[in-house]
Amino acid sequence: MGIDLYCVMGNPVAHSRSPWIHARFAELTGQTLRYDRRLIPMEGFATSVRAFAAEGGRGCNITVPFKFDAAVLADCVSERATLAGAVNVLSFQGGAILGDNTDGAGLVIDLQRNAGFDLRGHQVLLIGAGGAAAGVLGPLLHEHPASITVANRTLARASVLVARHAELAAQMEVELVGRSLLDLRGNFDLVINATSASLSEAGIPVAGSTLKRGALAYDMMYGAPAQGFLTWAAEHGASARDGLGMLVGQAAEAFLIWRGVMPPEQQVLDELRAVMQERS
């Protein structure tokens, strides 16, 4: 038997920090494995996954734009990935492809463990209703906030996402509502930006009045695209946090699935932040 192989598949994938993160996790937990990055042709996702499994691959992370294809390809999809409608982790076991989604768990780890924000009983605003928002809504509901408002530019998408999670929200006793960005009222303890608005330099999709005094404002992006939101949050008196910890958190949960060991994600997050600062 050769070394255990893993990779991240995407297009583009050159920017991915996953090989660095998983190599560090492996070092710190004494695991022997190899983790590469693979650029997958737009029409070649299923073939590439099967070829990797045939080469002896044990599992892979899936990134843009293949998370939806991965949910379709997997033979068995976890409950949280089914609710998210997307898969970011595949494991190959006995000829079967298993799909899971650790994005939401990564966000919850970063909020609760790293940022020290306890979601229980708080009022949460989730901005956006695309793939990024869908991936985290279920795990956020599981933490028993008082309410979650999903606000989106296109109300219909927010309504669909809310309807899909209505049963879970009722079970968790969380008030879950969908709103248009134009019809957003009230203020919140936690405001999460899950839109891609910053990529088009469209500005901040909500007013500063959505932030309660001392609120936490969280952007799922990191690096330059998160900067506008973080500056805006600080100007309105909120604590601001980017999504780098979510990235490391989702990787840690994937590592746990594959290796059965939880790596020291907070240490690796600190190290990654330092590496990124040196390079900028």
Ligand code: ATR
């Ligand atoms: P992702 O997988 O990153 O979530 P997506 O599925 O294309 O990508 O979703 C992008 C999200 O950002 C959507 O909620 C989108 O709003 P619409 O559903 O109305 O398209 C939101 N978004 C993108 N640009 C925006 C902007 N300029 N202002 C507000 N919301 C924006």
